[in-house]
Amino acid sequence: MVSLQNVSSGYNGQEIIKDASISFEKGTITTIIGKNGSGKTTLLRTASGLLKALSGKVLLNGRNIKEHSSNEIARQISFLPQTRITPEISVYNLVMHGRFPYMGFTRISQEKDKKAVEDALAKMGLAEYRDRNIQTLSGGERQKAYLAMVLAQDTDIIFLDEAITYLDINHQFEILNIILQLKKMGKTLVMVLHDLNSALTYSDRICLMDKGRIILYASSEKIVESRELERVFHVNCCPVAMDGESTQYVFTLKKD
Numbered sequence: 001m002v003s004l005q006n007v008s009s010g011y012n013g014q015e016i017i018k019d020a021s022i023s024f025e026k027g028t029i030t031t032i033i034g035k036n037g038s039g040k041t042t043l044l045r046t047a048s049g050l051l052k053a054l055s056g057k058v059l060l061n062g063r064n065i066k067e068h069s070s071n072e073i074a075r076q077i078s079f080l081p082q083t084r085i086t087p088e089i090s091v092y093n094l095v096m097h098g099r100f101p102y103m104g105f106t107r108i109s110q111e112k113d114k115k116a117v118e119d120a121l122a123k124m125g126l127a128e129y130r131d132r133n134i135q136t137l138s139g140g141e142r143q144k145a146y147l148a149m150v151l152a153q154d155t156d157i158i159f160l161d162e163a164i165t166y167l168d169i170n171h172q173f174e175i176l177n178i179i180l181q182l183k184k185m186g187k188t189l190v191m192v193l194h195d196l197n198s199a200l201t202y203s204d205r206i207c208l209m210d211k212g213r214i215i216l217y218a219s220s221e222k223i224v225e226s227r228e229l230e231r232v233f234h235v236n237c238c239p240v241a242m243d244g245e246s247t248q249y250v251f252t253l254k255k256d
């Protein structure tokens with residue numbers, strides 16, 4: 001489990017995240033929402049140990065994350081960043097990168113590493129893409145290849161920064177359903193999403209951020225009830241009950 005206690009973090013000594021305290025519970029999906037520049041990515045990077053806290057503590061399974069080696073962290077936390085260069089690499093070799101934290105310096109894959117890669121490729125429906133250069137894949141296929149890498153890394157905690165942005169609606173649903181499956185496997189997922197309806201419908205908890213602060217950390221229902229979402233985004237939020245489906249949310253711009 002990852003938890004933050006009164007954490008401040010930022011860049012070049014300048015505080016972006018201010019006094020954040022939050023725990024991401026095992027087997028749940030938490031989505032961080034907030035306007036551009038509110039500090040979502042910075043919070044994700046801090047919680048995953050990629051960015052050092054300026055003050056406060058980040059705990060990984062009860063121990064300060066600073067006391068874990070980078071390999072130890074990589075066996076417990078995977079992080080899929082928002083912007084990535086697309087290297088010239090086959091799908092198979094990309095997914096094998098997820099096994100590096102288990103391989104030591106030689107980076108020679110063992111049977112268990114090969115099996116983890118095969119399983120991840122199969123789970124993502126990418127077996128026939130194994131030899132394809134990832135530069136030749138569509139955005140949706142490429143995202144699935146990166147998720148297969150995360151799956152092969154086999155960590156309990158998964159951080160995803162804008163994993164569905166720029167994907168068509170079918171790929172968005174496909175990725176969100178994969179995320180639900182990961183949760184069913186007992187993984188802890190923490191992600192940043194821009195689509196507020198998807199955030200509210202797929203998450204157990206929402207972390208609402210504004211100007212570097214966590215404003216609320218609660219269930220979707222509580223977040224909607226509080227009306228903080230409407231204040232922060234300057235929108236009206238209207239829950240729509242769907243026949244036999246979960247509640248969906250429609251947003252309109254506030255007039256004033």
Ligand code: ADP
Nearest residue numbers: 011012016034035036037038039040041042043
């Ligand atoms: P969000 O993910 O909510 O859009 P970010 O965490 O990316 O917000 O950014 C929060 C603030 O931190 C912004 O003002 C941004 O300019 C600043 N920031 C982000 N990354 C860096 C960086 N590498 N160096 C300096 N400032 C940064």
